[in-house]
Amino acid sequence: MFTKVAMADENDNERMDGDNQKLEKMFTLKKWNAVAMWSWDVECDTCAICRVQVMDACLRCQAESKKDSYGKQDCVVVWGECNHSFHYCCMSLWVKQNNRCPLCQQEWSIQRMGK
Amino acid sequence: MLKERNQLKFEDKWIHMRPIVLKLLKQEPVSQAEWHDLFYDVHLVCLWDEKGPVKLRDHLHEDIVQFIKQAQKRVLAQRQEEALLKAYIAEWSKFFTQCNYLPTPFRLLETSLQGKTSATSSSNIQGSNNKKNASDESIVRKLMLDSWNESIFSDIKHRLQESAMKLVHAERNGEAFDSQLVIGVRESYVNLCSNLEDRLEIYRENFEAAYIQSTEMFYRLKAPEQLTTNGVQAYMRYADAKLKEEEARAQRYLEAGSNNVIQCCVKVLVGNPLSVLLAECTPLIKAGETERLNLMFRLLERVPEGVPPMLKELENHITQAGLADMEAAADIITQDSEKYVERLLELFRKFSKLVHEAFSDDPRFLTARDKAFKAVVNDTTVFRLELNTGRNAGGKMVTPESKCPELLANYCDMLLRRTPLSKRLTSEEIESRLKDVLLVLKYVSNKDVFMRYHKAHLTRRLILDASADSEKEEDMVEWLREVGMPADYVNKLARMFQDIKVSEDLNAQFRISTERHDAINIKILNAGAWARGSERVTVSLPVELEDYIPEVEEFYKKKHSGRKLQWYHHMSNGTITFATNGGKFDLDVTTFQMAVLFAWNQRPHDKITYENLRLATELPDGELRRTLWSLVAFPKLKRQLLLFHPIVNVPKDFDEHTVFWVNQEFALVKNGKTQKRGKVNLVGRLQLSTERSQIEDNQSIVQLRILRTQEAIIKILKMRKKISNSALQTELVDILKNMFLPSKKMIKEQLEWLIEHKYMRRDDDDINTFIYLA
Numbered sequence: 012m013f014t015k016v017a018m019a020d021e022n023d024n025e026r027m028d029g030d031n032q033k034l035e036k037m038f039t040l041k042k043w044n045a046v047a048m049w050s051w052d053v054e055c056d057t058c059a060i061c062r063v064q065v066m067d068a069c070l071r072c073q074a075e076s077k078k079d080s081y082g083k084q085d086c087v088v089v090w091g092e093c094n095h096s097f098h099y100c101c102m103s104l105w106v107k108q109n110n111r112c113p114l115c116q117q118e119w120s121i122q123r124m125g126k
Numbered sequence: 127m128l129k130e131r132n133q134l135k136f137e138d139k140w141i142h143m144r145p146i147v148l149k150l151l152k153q154e155p156v157s158q159a160e161w162h163d164l165f166y167d168v169h170l171v172c173l174w175d176e177k178g179p180v181k182l183r184d185h186l187h188e189d190i191v192q193f194i195k196q197a198q199k200r201v202l203a204q205r206q207e208e209a210l211l212k213a214y215i216a217e218w219s220k221f222f223t224q225c226n227y228l229p230t231p232f233r234l235l236e237t238s239l240q241g242k243t244s245a246t247s248s249s250n251i252q253g254s255n256n257k258k259n260a261s262d263e264s265i266v267r268k269l270m271l272d273s274w275n276e277s278i279f280s281d282i283k284h285r286l287q288e289s290a291m292k293l294v295h296a297e298r299n300g301e302a303f304d305s306q307l308v309i310g311v312r313e314s315y316v317n318l319c320s321n322l323e324d325r326l327e328i329y330r331e332n333f334e335a336a337y338i339q340s341t342e343m344f345y346r347l348k349a350p351e352q353l354t355t356n357g358v359q360a361y362m363r364y365a366d367a368k369l370k371e372e373e374a375r376a377q378r379y380l381e382a383g384s385n386n387v388i389q390c391c392v393k394v395l396v397g398n399p400l401s402v403l404l405a406e407c408t409p410l411i412k413a414g415e416t417e418r419l420n421l422m423f424r425l426l427e428r429v430p431e432g433v434p435p436m437l438k439e440l441e442n443h444i445t446q447a448g449l450a451d452m453e454a455a456a457d458i459i460t461q462d463s464e465k466y467v468e469r470l471l472e473l474f475r476k477f478s479k480l481v482h483e484a485f486s487d488d489p490r491f492l493t494a495r496d497k498a499f500k501a502v503v504n505d506t507t508v509f510r511l512e513l514n515t516g517r518n519a520g521g522k523m524v525t526p527e528s529k530c531p532e533l534l535a536n537y538c539d540m541l542l543r544r545t546p547l548s549k550r551l552t553s554e555e556i557e558s559r560l561k562d563v564l565l566v567l568k569y570v571s572n573k574d575v576f577m578r579y580h581k582a583h584l585t586r587r588l589i590l591d592a593s594a595d596s597e598k599e600e601d602m603v604e605w606l607r608e609v610g611m612p613a614d615y616v617n618k619l620a621r622m623f624q625d626i627k628v629s630e631d632l633n634a635q636f637r638i639s640t641e642r643h644d645a646i647n648i649k650i651l652n653a654g655a656w657a658r659g660s661e662r663v664t665v666s667l668p669v670e671l672e673d674y675i676p677e678v679e680e681f682y683k684k685k686h687s688g689r690k691l692q693w694y695h696h697m698s699n700g701t702i703t704f705a706t707n708g709g710k711f712d713l714d715v716t717t718f719q720m721a722v723l724f725a726w727n728q729r730p731h732d733k734i735t736y737e738n739l740r741l742a743t744e745l746p747d748g749e750l751r752r753t754l755w756s757l758v759a760f761p762k763l764k765r766q767l768l769l770f771h772p773i774v775n776v777p778k779d780f781d782e783h784t785v786f787w788v789n790q791e792f793a794l795v796k797n798g799k800t801q802k803r804g805k806v807n808l809v810g811r812l813q814l815s816t817e818r819s820q821i822e823d824n825q826s827i828v829q830l831r832i833l834r835t836q837e838a839i840i841k842i843l844k845m846r847k848k849i850s851n852s853a854l855q856t857e858l859v860d861i862l863k864n865m866f867l868p869s870k871k872m873i874k875e876q877l878e879w880l881i882e883h884k885y886m887r888r889d890d891d892d893i894n895t896f897i898y899l900a
Contacts, residue, residue, distance in 0.1 A: 037730045040670045043646045043700035048653035052690040066654030125688035
């Protein structure tokens with residue numbers, strides 16, 4: 012019985028918030044600058060082929076990007092059916108020689124690509 | 127006719143030739159006819175009398191010698207020095223002029239004499255080759271000069287020299303005389319020499335040697351006298367003036383191209399009293415007597431061992447003065463990075479000016495200055511930065527480093543952020559100050575620490591949109607690149623700018639995609655570019671904020687795939703409106719502060735215990751204490767937002783029963799008057815890391831240094847294959863100096879590690895040589 016009343020109260024409050032914030036509340040939100048970090052959703056942070064963190068561009072891209080505009084964002088990650096992930100650049104060179112995942116030796120087929 | 131010619135004898139012709147030759151020698155007028163006859167007769171004698179040429183030469187010789195003997199008598203008749211010289215020079219110049227004329231009629235004689243020694247055909251070629259030097263090398267001329275040398279010069283050269291030197295001596299003492307006399311003697315020495323390889327042989331062995339000797343004698347006496355009677359300062363002026371004087375004099379009296387005299391003067395005037403002169407160096411540097419220092423520098427530069435002690439003195443002085451200055455101002459500069467950097471720059475300017483004025487920016491002095499600056503900048507006595515890795519509790523001490531890079535980075539931040547300082551300055555002033563920072567940074571040995579702090583400040587500025595001038599921000603990155611900061615550091619900064627732009631675009635798209643969210647901005651950043659520590663802080667967001675989260679995530683998922691988001695609430699922030707009974711205020715706050723304050727929305731007048739706030743916000747203990755402290759004791763506020771009881775002085779003394787309540791009397795106080803409205807920024811320094819990640823940060827710097835050192839060692843070994851320890855150390859410092867100065871201890875540890883892991887080995891014969899193992 013007590014809890015019911017409390018809940019009703021809260022509902023009331025919430026509705027009023029929506030309608031008439033400025034009058035009711037001591038503190039009201041004016042602006043929020045939310046910060047988040049994104050990273051590739053991978054199991055292992057490092058690309059097993061080039062040994063660079065997957066969040067950074069692969070070795071080749073780093074070397075090349077020194078010449079043109081640095082920090083290009085297009086060195087993406089690729090996941091195989093086996094769920095192992097590598098730099099797409101690294102893997103596309105790898106499969107030319109050996110169409111197997113370097114980590115588990117299963118036949119390589121792309122499950123998805125990072126975007 | 128032919129017959130007559132056949133019978134032509136030298137003796138017949140010589141009778142006619144001789145008077146003309148004598149006239150020529152005596153410089154008496156010779157008619158054109160006589161001159162022509164001489165040519166003709168020489169021609170005949172050489173052509174028709176087989177023994178003619180030789181005889182001709184012998185007779186000529188005899189007459190020349192005769193003439194010279196007479197000349198000698200005339201010269202030696204003079205008793206007085208000046209007169210003797212005058213007479214000699216008069217005779218000599220007469221004779222020397224004739225040396226140019228007399229040989230002309232005897233050209234044919236020369237060819238026929240030469241023809242005897244070499245084949246005719248080759249002599250023709252030789253003749254044409256040597257045409258230019260014909261008069262110089264002519265046999266008659268040589269005959270004349272040699273005769274002069276043997277018969278007069280050898281006899282009186284000592285008297286001549288002595289007289290000349292006496293004149294020079296008199297000149298040194300300030301008496302005027304005809305300088306032509308000395309010059310004349312010198313010329314006779316030079317012109318007399320018939321040695322083709324070394325024309326100055328006679329001159330050097332006699333005249334120059336005598337000159338040097340007399341010069342040395344003169345100053346050997348004078349210099350100590352000057353020094354004792356007039357003191358060092360005056361002596362330096364004296365020595366400088368005398369050296370200049372002697373240079374001018376040498377130019378007048380000596381052949382060009384030899385520096386022996388000046389070297390001798392330098393030795394006597396500067397080299398001998400060197401220690402006395404050097405003793406004066408420190409007081410002069412201390413007093414900033416640039417003119418005198420410059421004089422001293424000009425003098426001491428002339429002796430090889432003169433400059434190095436001066437360099438040492440300068441370096442010591444700058445180091446000592448700099449450190450003393452820093453120590454004297456320790457109280458201010460350890461607190462205020464602006465004052466510190468300005469103090470440092472003032473010091474730099476002062477000594478750079480000294481080096482410029484006193485030493486004309488001589489590279490050696492610039493190096494000494496730089497060495498001293500390095501010592502000042504990297505000194506750890508005034509303040510130190512300990513890269514506390516949390517591991518050294520077990521007695522493993524980390525060497526303290528100068529805090530300078532941290533202060534430099536703080537100063538940069540003050541210039542680049544919107545601050546009172548950056549508002550006060552014009553764009554050009556800011557630019558020149560940033561350049562100043564880069565100048566100081568050049569001397570910092572732990573540049574990686576600067577970059578860490580700089581990056582942290584940049585992160586704050588970008589996340590809070592607090593940059594004063596975004597163009598300048600990017601300029602700064604390029605300047606850092608220009609001064610040689612390692613590319614990977616600088617690229618990371620550049621990447622942050624790029625990323626923030628990407629994020630701005632994303633934010634714009636997000637705001638279009640939803641209609642109700644004009645209160646939210648999102649920054650979704652690349653973790654690779656921004657985040658270091660993995661640590662996030664849990665917080666229970668107020669519902670107002672919590673509501674946004676799923677929508678943003680939903681939106682992001684549509685844009686990208688394969689990515690996961692982590693919310694960095696310790697970096698996020700916002701603006702809230704605070705309504706009290708009497709006023710309304712906009713507060714810029716962190717998300718943590720927001721979470722705490724919103725707890726009162728349901729119960730505005732309640733006193734809430736620490737424990738209940740902890741339950742409501744779910745903030746970790748340390749974070750909650752820190753956040754509460756920023757609300758009860760914000761330095762810039764006269765009236766605080768929250769009040770609490772019981773009173774404590776540090777956040778760690780809050781206990782779970784401490785109660786907090788909103789200060790309903792909150793107001794801004796400006797010029798003693800309370801304001802009903804206004805805006806306050808309570809963010810302070812945006813927190814990027816927690817205590818734990820601070821240690822992680824330090825560890826990562828130390829760890830990175832270890833890896834960089836290993837990497838550099840391998841790089842060097844790969845190239846050299848085999849290298850001695852000392853060479854390796856030099857190259858290593860060279861590679862790493864733009865990041866940090868590797869300590870000897872660390873290098874040793876890493877070498878051991880690499881040997882243990884079979885990347886390299888010590889040479890069997892020499893343990894101080896390393897060999898690369900592929």
